[in-house]
Amino acid sequence: MRYQLYYWPDIQGRGEFVRLALEEAGADYVDVARRPRGRGVAAMMKLISARRAARPPYAPPFLKAGKLVVAQTALILFYLGPRLKLAPSDEAGRLWAHQLQLTVSDLVVEIHDTHHPISGWLYFEEQRPAARRRTKDFWRYRVPKFLGYFERVLQRNGGKYLVGRRLSYVDLSLFQIVEGLRYAFPRRMKRFEKKIPGLVALHGRVAKRPRIAAYLASKRRIPFSQWGIYRYFRELDG
């Protein structure tokens, strides 16, 4: 099965959680919107706005697997998990992995909203005071609650993987959370990391997996930038 991933071609964004799973599994996939000369984005927009599609995706990312179109990051991973051997094989385990991934999704919204608390349509500079206040609250209450939770889940599961006895897409997603927070908030994150030693070690192990290391060093890995979920603003970094 050749999977077709549809996502914005210039940012890691939410699509990155799916790319990491496809890369770790060595899956056969096409990153459709990154095709040359803009044709890929046109193909993506065509699928979203198709007038007759009975089941149109609301937004990227979405995945085509044969005739099936699956949208929503966590749902794409729920679908791919067993197929890529990146999820438990039993139903309860798969639901648990998905539950954790949905909590990752909740965290991702809150990370994004630190720099854009008012509107995605406005520049950061147009919502700076609100961004400062939201970021302060985020690091005071939300990061400790979210990452404290994932640290607990990891430790209770033995410290090596978040779910089950082998790597899952949830581990890959937590790698991306740590990696992104380091980019967007280097000073704050450095101070915070001592509270989540398990997640930091997990991040290190994921980064060294052969396929992930090769991917991160390749041109397929889009660099962090001032677009997408993770953005660096010195004044938000405490």
Place this chain on the structure above:
Amino acid sequence: MRYQLYYWPDIQGRGEFVRLALEEAGADYVDVARRPRGRGVAAMMKLISARRAARPPYAPPFLKAGKLVVAQTALILFYLGPRLKLAPSDEAGRLWAHQLQLTVSDLVVEIHDTHHPISGWLYFEEQRPAARRRTKDFWRYRVPKFLGYFERVLQRNGGKYLVGRRLSYVDLSLFQIVEGLRYAFPRRMKRFEKKIPGLVALHGRVAKRPRIAAYLASKRRIPFSQWGIYRYFRELDG
């Protein structure tokens, strides 16, 4: 199977999407935290903070079904859907219903953040200017995008149900979205409703279903209030 629902006892909140499904199905369930004399909330907090639980929920709502604990609103509905006959029976249909419900979840976050764009820990009065700007953006861009999408999905499916050929939990959730927006933004919503005739009609049909009508008239339906997702502030109502 007697289901045990755990959610805050004084608000509709996210738990209401699950309550509506359980009520429509006439399911045997206990709303644990609403047990008398506060013992229910204590039971809920105990489950969340249990030191040995291998799979602790991150936050309410969560559902106990035998030994299984399922958290995350959309996931609870994904789990309950086929069991309550409120979801399609085929895999692609169940994934599609779940995908729509995840988009409902995204909308719910944005509804909440209209009145609390900076922090859930602060009063509305402490984030009023940001709330006004976010609400303006919400009604200008986000409501048309989200509800326009659901209206399209509904119309393409024949106009009666969002998914398949019979009622699903997604229809019940869209009822709750319309109902809540009417409470929180009566003037804005009144103006907007002419753009979503299908969803408005769906809301009316759901409200008249015998079990839903009986539930809405009962004490089990917690009234809207100044807590939870939907809150009325005249200055945000345009």
